[in-house]
Amino acid sequence: MKISAEQKLGNGNRVILVKRATPNSDSEREEYLFQELRELAKAAGYLPVGELKQTRYPDSKYQLGKGKIEELAELVRSIGADKVIFYNRLSTTQLFNISEICKCQVIDKFQLILEIFAKRATTHRSKLQVELARLRYEIPRARAVVSLAKKEERAGFMGLGDYEDSYEQDLKKRIARIESELESAEKDDESLRALRHKKGFSLISLAGYTNAGKSTLFNAIVSESVDVRNMLFTTLVPTTRALDLGGRKALLTDTVGFIEDLPHWLVDAFKSTLNEIFLSDLILLVVDANEKPEMILLKLATSHDTLWDRIQGVPIITVLNKVDLVDESRLDSIMEQIGYMAPNPVFVSAKKGIGMDVLKAEIVKHLPPWCFCSLSLPNSEEGMSILSWLYDEGIVHRVEFGEQIHVDYEARTEIVNKAHALLGPKEV
Ligand SMILES: Nc1nc2c(ncn2[C@@H]2O[C@H](COP(=O)(O)OP(=O)(O)O)[C@@H](O)[C@H]2O)c(=O)[nH]1
Ligand SMILES: [Mg+2]
Structure with missing residues (x-):
């Protein structure tokens, strides 16, 4: 079910975005990072209703200056915002002080990133990994909250020492439990892939940095394609759609994508949310063609690095988006610089709908090849098990039981070859 902007209004989702910039920082870069914050907030389901920026060195009590925080409080009141999201990392003291005033x-x-990861974690493993990152994030805060409380003598009925021990001990116990659970958690990746292949769907995912235009492209492809209704996928998350692309069924998934300057303690949780990408048959790596070539190159290199270990052999289409903002001669010079890092490049404007046909043709071209085939299986337990395997891996169009089992089916070439190797082919 879609939630309209109006419904969101009453739902505690209205946020004000805040960033402190260090004096002399590059203003273009600052705007880029602020745009990233807007995209992240939207990805988490928030509705940004106000913004506030200040250039100064950090204030230990409030991050921004006291006067600016009062301005923020006034903004919260006048707009009726539910929450404030800071780009800058806040200490527990700052969190406490700012929320007291606002x-x-x-x-x-x-x-914010943890919230997004938690929302997008689809497997047991990735949920555990996100929870682990959250708990690790909590520990130093738990200590600080206690020392804040000590300062303000807000101990409850428990002796403070006991509280300190029990809270931190509790966090540590939960961390240890999750760590051991993670070790034994079965790798559910493969079963997820099998489930989706079951009904003949190929998996396509959108990768790339925040703000490249993944979600815009997702919507553009979805609006131009035929929706495939399938009971198996009625529970799909809103970021995945079942589509018909040139006669082939595909599940297209929008991802959170890569985030700049991710701290090391978030990397495992981050990688676990890339599951969809790792399980793909085809990856659309989206880049913003309107960025500086050095930046595009850097992002492509980092993306390939992150993906490389896990996706060997999976084709990548490099989608250079936002071409409406770039003139042709600049595109040529960009390609000269980044071409070697950009397999199967396609130029599009997701926003203006430019280049969509070429992109779709390129997608169909790179989907894993499937073919139609017929087989005669022995009518035996072995034959039945091969039949059930074909149901799992391909699309079975017709089955006839007699002395032998005749099957017309469609599947990936590896599957067809394997079946042939087992039994030998018959004319289609
Ligand atoms: N000019 C232009 N802007 C675009 C295009 N595609 C996306 N955008 C804008 O770029 C910003 C980020 O897009 P979004 O799809 O949210 O990026 P994501 O973070 O990768 O999902 C939004 O403000 C979009 O409107 C495009 O083709 N041309
Ligand atoms: Mg997005």
Whole structure:
């Protein structure tokens, strides 16, 4: 079910975005990072309703200057915002002080990222990994909260020492439990892939940095394609759609993608949310063609590095997006510089709908090849098990049981070859 902007309004989702910039920082870069924050907030389901920026060195009590925080509080009140999201990492003291003045919840970019990861974690493993990152993030905060409480003598009925021990001990116990659970957690990746292949769907995912235009491209492809209704996928998350692309069924998934300057403690959780990408048959790596070539190159290199170990052999289409903002001669010079890092390049504007046909043709061209085939299986337990395997791996169009079992089916070439190797082919 889609949630409209209006419904969101009453739902505690209205946020004000805040960033402190260090004096002399590059203004273009600053705007880029702020745009990233907007995209992250939207990805987490928030509705940004206000923005506030300040250039100064950090204030230990409030991150921004006291006067600016009062301005923020006024903004919260006048707009009726539910939450404030800081780009800058906030200490527990700062979180506490700012929320006291603004009288609303305050989070920082890292908590925002954790919220996104938690929303997008689809497998047991990735849920555990996100929870682990969250708990690790909590520990130093738990200590700080206690020392804050000590300072303000807000101990409850428990002796403070006991509280300190029990809370931190509790966090540590939960961390240990999750770590051991992670070790034994079965690798559910393969079963997820099998489930989706079951009904003949290829998996395509959108990768790339925040703000490259993945979600815009996702919507553009979806709006131009035929929706495939399938009971198996009625529970699909809103970021995945079942589509018909040139006669082939595909599940297209929009991902959170890569995030700049991710701290090391978030990397495992981050990688676990890339599951969809790792399980893909085809990856659309989206880049913003309107960025500086050095930046595009850097992002492509980092993306390939992140993906490389896990996706060997999976084709990548490099989608250079936002060509509406770039003139042709500049595109040529960009390609000269980044071409060697950009397999199967396609130029599009997701926003203006430019280049969509070429992109779709390229997608169909790179989907794993399937073919139609017929087989005669022995009518035996072995034959039945091969038949059930064909149901799992391909699309069975017709089955006839007699002395032998005749099957017309469609599947990936590896499957067809394997079946042939087992039994020998028959005319189609
Ligand atoms: N000019 C232009 N802007 C685009 C295009 N595609 C996306 N955008 C804008 O780029 C920003 C980020 O897009 P989004 O799809 O949210 O990026 P994501 O973070 O990769 O999902 C949004 O403001 C889009 O409107 C495009 O083809 N041309
Ligand atoms: Mg997006």
